[in-house]
Amino acid sequence: MEVWFTEDQTNDLRIGCRVREVLFSDVSPFQKVAVLDTVEFGRMLTLDNVIQTNLKDEFVYHEMITHVGLNTHPNPKKVLVIGGGDGGAVREIVKHQGIERVVHVEIDQMVIDVAKKFFPELSCGFADPRVEIVVDDGIKHVKDNKGVYDMIIVDSTDPVGPAVGLFSEEFYRSVFEALTGDGLFVAQTESPFFNSELIKQITATVNGIFPVTRLYWAVVPTYPGGYWTFTMGSKMYDPKTVVLDEAKIAALNTKWYSSEIHRTAFMLQPFVKELLPR
Structure with missing residues (x-):
């Protein structure tokens, strides 16, 4: 089964990344925190389903x-x-x-x-x-x-x-x-x-x-x-x-x-x- 992470960058624009594995996912007092191992960008940090950083760029x-x-x-x-x-x-x-x-x-x-x-x-x-x-x-x-x-x-x-x-x-x-x-x-x-x-x-x-x-x-x-x-x-x-x-x-x-x-x-x-x- 393929797993994809998608971020709605605007109401009309979406970016998607193929995910090998969800390494971490939890909710802090402030936001949802997740770490994904993606095929294209390597490990990626997302907050509230928005990309914050990744190892590639x-x-x-x-x-x-x-x-x-x-x-x-x-x-x-x-x-x-x-x-x-x-x-x-x-x-x-x-x-x-x-x-x-x-x-x-x-x-x-x-x-x-x-x-x-x-x-x-x-x-x-x-x-x-x-x-x-x-x-x-x-x-x-x-x-x-x-x-x-x-x-x-x-x-x-x-x-x-x-x-x-x-x-x-x-x-x-x-x-x-x-x-x-x-x-x-x-x-x-x-x-x-x-x-x-x-x-x-x-x-x-x-x-x-x-x-x-x-x-x-x-x-x-x-x-x-x-x-x-x-x-x-x-x-x-x-x-x-x-x-x-x-x-x-x-x-x-x-x-x-x-x-x-x-x-x-x-x-x-x-x-x-x-x-x-x-």
Whole structure:
């Protein structure tokens, strides 16, 4: 008997993956958590039947949500990750030798436990002594920690359920206050094909709070449309004009991110430019 996992990416678009085995399935206080062994993408994490990550394409997302900002800020020492319980973002952050502390705030303990068991390739960074894992609400954490972090990464799920508040103006203002004087943040901000109004709203909101606002993109095959965006809000540094340390980037041992990708990620197609504040 064939077993397939299907995700309704929109009301009119569905993606399907053939499944060898369901490795884990349970319901946490926040969401349904499942780990699937798929034929095409290997082990895959889903939350509420939505693909979060998988072993085949995860490196694109995790490298782009971390290294663009970490190579824009000249000396990031303290980094906060909100969400991203699979650990992929933390894995990339700890590659940077100058990092002194990484605080990873994930609301769902089950996601962390599942990542440690089924995704050691992603969660390996949790073992780094610079990493502190906090099981708590990320919105509350940023409100309670003002002026602490050089960089904040919002590695959230889609803007439904427990993640809705991570896309609000109030939250972005709290992020601004939680950053140091020259800090910056990066958030995943969905697909311009299917979430154009959300991108308009986020970039306009961030533009009203931060001196520098930039939208950039990457290709993540299992996310809706394959074209995925990230939004950066920076108090001082512009990722489009920063002088990149080529030797430092080469030492990161990345599969997608590079100095060339850093620069070209901000080259937006005309239909995407139309979503930005005038």
